[in-house]
Amino acid sequence: MQFTLRQLEVFLAIAKTGNMTRAAQQLQMSQSAASSALKDLETQFDVLLFDRAGKRLHLNEQGNQLRPRAERLMAEAGELEQSLLHSDETSPVKIGATLTIANFLALQMVSEYLGQYPDAPISLEIDNTEHIVEQVLNYELDMGMIEGESHHHQLSVVPWRDDQLNLFCSPEHPLASKDVVDDRDLLAAKWILRELGSGTRQNFNRAMHGLIPEMDIILELRETEAIKRAVKHNIGVGCLSEMSLADEFERGDLVRINCPERDFSRKLYLITHKQKHISYSLKKWLTLCDQWKQIAG
Incomplete structure (x- = not known):
């Protein structure tokens, strides 16, 4: 598998906030680490997922196509993690x-x-x-x-x-x-x-x-x-x-x-x-x- 869940997590955070700094803060990671995760994801598949307008990042057509699949995958990964941990907790x-x-x-x-x-x-x-x-x-x-x-x-x-x-x-x-x-x-x-x-x-x-x-x-x-x-x-x-x-x-x-x-x-x-x-x-x-x-x- 050429992508990581962390890369998808960064991608989704940027999609929601429209800003690299706010996405990094939301994920409690450095801005450089968040930027690298997105760059690695785009480079691995030779795609651009956002249109850049100054500090704002707007999902382009490819990004919009990826987003719902990434949302589902991250939600299912969270449920799988709970199952593996034998957790009885209900997800948020x-x-x-x-x-x-x-x-x-x-x-x-x-x-x-x-x-x-x-x-x-x-x-x-x-x-x-x-x-x-x-x-x-x-x-x-x-x-x-x-x-x-x-x-x-x-x-x-x-x-x-x-x-x-x-x-x-x-x-x-x-x-x-x-x-x-x-x-x-x-x-x-x-x-x-x-x-x-x-x-x-x-x-x-x-x-x-x-x-x-x-x-x-x-x-x-x-x-x-x-x-x-x-x-x-x-x-x-x-x-x-x-x-x-x-x-x-x-x-x-x-x-x-x-x-x-x-x-x-x-x-x-x-x-x-x-x-x-x-x-x-x-x-x-x-x-x-x-x-x-x-x-x-």
Whole structure:
């Protein structure tokens, strides 16, 4: 065999960071050693795997072809090592989840996972749909749990659960006293919404097709709690997942706005890279996801 696992490890670290220095730091080796490992790999097979632009290294076509195979090989090598060591430890699993899914589903699922596998290394990255998709595509996450849709050809996207967005306002807002609102009411309101790139915003824009250019969007916030507080102060009206509003609706702190002319139903999705090696740990997590498919959050 003309290549080593260390060479592939260096190659993958550079592919993820786009920088030799950061890759070397990530692998706790000197920059010269990392540079030599990549050079040896390229020289042995007479290929170039990256396009150089100053200090940035970008995967070229050959590098992109090699990457998924190298990712799978390194993952399988890690599992083989554990098997040879007769280790009962579960390999690390890196999950990404959007804000609503993390707060109302994924954190409870992590607790259940650790209850079944107490020593299992697991991490949960919380971000919006756009960034979770990017990290799964870049092999930084083993899988993602997202609220928005993604049609990237390199991703396996599986519908997971049904969800419902709700429009809501303060009890003092004029819309609170209306049994039903229509498009005129929606256009007259001031809106406080999630940021562009979030699944909630993506679904809101879909539901409000034809109205968005004329809507008065006065605030865009990344945090659901900040949106709820702003709406409680009657700054405007909002739109969030029903899961995140149940307590406020029950207490009467916020009021549901009924808008039957618009469809606010949506799906939650599980995403993995099509070339990603499904480790034993990831299989266990995906089994848990399947069990939670119909469990109330």
